[in-house]
Amino acid sequence: MSDRKPLMAGNWKMNLNHLEAIAHVQKLAFGLADKDYEAVEVAVLPPFVDLRSVQTLVDGDKLKIKYGAQDISAHDSGAYTGEISGPMLAKLKCTYAVVGHSERRQYHDETDELCNAKVKAAFRNDLTPILCVGEGLDVRKAGNQVAHTLAQVDGGLKDVPAEQAETVVIAYEPVWAIGTGEVATPEDAQEVCGAIRGRLAELYGQEVADKVRIQYGGSVKSGNVAAIMAQPDVDGALIGGASLDADEFVKIVRFRDQ
Numbered sequence: 330m331s332d333r334k335p336l337m338a339g340n341w342k343m344n345l346n347h348l349e350a351i352a353h354v355q356k357l358a359f360g361l362a363d364k365d366y367e368a369v370e371v372a373v374l375p376p377f378v379d380l381r382s383v384q385t386l387v388d389g390d391k392l393k394i395k396y397g398a399q400d401i402s403a404h405d406s407g408a409y410t411g412e413i414s415g416p417m418l419a420k421l422k423c424t425y426a427v428v429g430h431s432e433r434r435q436y437h438d439e440t441d442e443l444c445n446a447k448v449k450a451a452f453r454n455d456l457t458p459i460l461c462v463g464e465g466l467d468v469r470k471a472g473n474q475v476a477h478t479l480a481q482v483d484g485g486l487k488d489v490p491a492e493q494a495e496t497v498v499i500a501y502e503p504v505w506a507i508g509t510g511e512v513a514t515p516e517d518a519q520e521v522c523g524a525i526r527g528r529l530a531e532l533y534g535q536e537v538a539d540k541v542r543i544q545y546g547g548s549v550k551s552g553n554v555a556a557i558m559a560q561p562d563v564d565g566a567l568i569g570g571a572s573l574d575a576d577e578f579v580k581i582v583r584f585r586d587q
């Protein structure tokens with residue numbers, strides 16, 4: 330058995346302004362306060378413009394909730410209009426930076442090569458990358474989900490040394506299950522998450538592979554999270570839509586109570 334701490338992370342995507350963010354995090358803090366939830370790590374991934382507000386609240390009230398950004402520039406500074414750098418996120422005491430979310434791969438043409446540069450930018454700035462991988466519907470229909478996803482893992486982690494790789498979070502998010510209500514079965518999730526761990530073992534050895542947290546993402550809700558979390562290689566969830574409802578997100582975090 331592993332001692333990997335489950336990570337439940339809410340990806341707000343392009344929702345909630347900085348005032349709404351404060352109210353939302355306060356609700357989460359209230360919902361998680363009466364019990365010791367140290368056994369589960371909770372994180373929120375708000376839009377960039379909310380991060381300062383979230384930081385102030387988390388710092389001021391000493392909340393155990395962690396936070397991070399939904400993207401990170403591959404560069405640390407310079408003439409890159411509209412980009413947000415690793416040093417800026419580190420200064421805001423972010424823990425995480427999402428890299429290669431399927432929406433960025435799809436709408437912003439992010440390649441594995443760029444994701445690899447972003448993973449390295451995160452590590453360079455003491456941030457933990459949450460590297461998102463996963464296949465689209467065509468690939469799934471052709472039965473190539475494992476090969477496709479492992480190629481993204483290889484590309485995203487190219488030349489990343491073992492001492493960094495063991496701290497990465499990998500989020501397996503089948504694109505056909507994102508925001509569609511279509512959930513991968515627990516067995517579908519385990520098939521690919523298990524294969525990801527197997528590839529990490531090939532690349533870095535079993536000891537490193539056993540430390541890496543692998544999340545599932547795609548239409549996770551309080552009603553399906555427990556079955557997904559029961560899979561041996563699923564160590565958490567990356568939650569989109571359901572993370573915008575504070576009560577629902579709290580229920581997801583408390584999946585062990587169900």
Ligand SMILES: O=C(CO)COP(=O)(O)O
Binds near residue numbers: 506547
């Ligand atoms: O993309 C996701 C999280 O990053 C999943 O989104 P949904 O939970 O809305 O399907």
